[in-house]
Amino acid sequence: MIICDYNMTIRAIDARRPGSSHDALIWSVSRAQEYFQRNYEGGERGCWLLGDAGYALQPYLLTPFRDPSVATPQHTFNQRHSSARNIIERTIGVLKSRFRCLSRLLQYQPHKVVQMRNVCCALHKICKYYKVQELVEFASGDDENEHSINIEITNETTLDGEAAIMRDTIANLLHMNS
Numbered sequence: 001m002i003i004c005d006y007n008m009t010i011r012a013i014d015a016r017r018p019g020s021s022h023d024a025l026i027w028s029v030s031r032a033q034e035y036f037q038r039n040y041e042g043g044e045r046g047c048w049l050l051g052d053a054g055y056a057l058q059p060y061l062l063t064p065f066r067d068p069s070v071a072t073p074q075h076t077f078n079q080r081h082s083s084a085r086n087i088i089e090r091t092i093g094v095l096k097s098r099f100r101c102l103s104r105l106l107q108y109q110p111h112k113v114v115q116m117r118n119v120c121c122a123l124h125k126i127c128k129y130y131k132v133q134e135l136v137e138f139a140s141g142d143d144e145n146e147h148s149i150n151i152e153i154t155n156e157t158t159l160d161g162e163a164a165i166m167r168d169t170i171a172n173l174l175h176m177n178s
Contacts, residue, residue: 001013001014001015001023001026001027001030001032002088002091002092002121003032003049004087004088004091005087006087007128008087008090008091008094008128009125009128009129010091010095010121010124010125012030012031012032013117013118013121014026014030014031014032015113015114015117015118016114022054023051023052023054023055024054024055024056027051027055027061036049036058036060036061037058037060039060040059040060044060045059047060048060048061048062048166049061049062050062050063050081050084050085051063051085052064052085053066057160057163057164057167058159058160058163059159059162059163059166061163062081062163062166062167062170063081063167064077064078064081064082065077065078065167065171072175073168073171073172073174073175074171076171076174076175076178077167077170077171077174077175080174094124095120095121095124098120098123098124098127099120099123099124101116101120102117102120
C-alpha cells in the first residue's frame with residue numbers, strides 16, 4: 001500500500017504483506033488508517049484520500065460510485081476521481097524507473113524485501129525534496145481550481161453515512177462545474 005500526494009511524494013507505505021493480500025485488509029490494519037480515523041474523529045474534515053473500488057467508503061477515504069449512469073453527478077465524480085487517482089500509478093511508475101530492482105522479483109527473504117522497498121520509497125522522497133529529475137517524465141494533470149467544500153453533518157450520522165454525504169456533495173459540485 002502506498003499513499004502519495006498530488007506532487008508524487010510518498011507519504012506512507014506498507015510493504016509488509018505479500019501481493020496476494022487484499023488492499024482493504026492492508027488498509028484496515030495500517031497505521032495510516034488509524035491516523036486518518038483519529039484525525040477525523042478529532043475534527044479534521046478537510047483531508048481525503050482517494051481509493052479504488054477495493055476499499056470501503058470512509059469519511060476520509062473516498063471511493064468511486066459503483067456502476068453510475070452516464071451524465072450523472074456520480075459519473076462525473078468517478079471520472080474526476082479516476083483522473084486524480086492516476087497520480088498513484090504515475091508515482092509507482094517513477095519509483096520503478098528510478099529503482100529498477102522494484103520492477104522484478106527480488107530473491108531475498110521477505111523481511112529484507114520490505115526493507116528494500118521502504119528504503120527505495122525513502123530515497124524517492126529525498127529525490128522529490130531535492131528535485132532530482134525522474135528518469136521517466138510524466139505529464140501532470142490539468143490544474144483545477146480548488147474549491148472549499150462545506151458539508152453539514154449531524155451528530156446522529158454514522159461514519160458510513162458521513163462518507164456517503166461527502167461523496168455525494170462532491171459529485172454534485174463537480175457535475176455542476178463541468
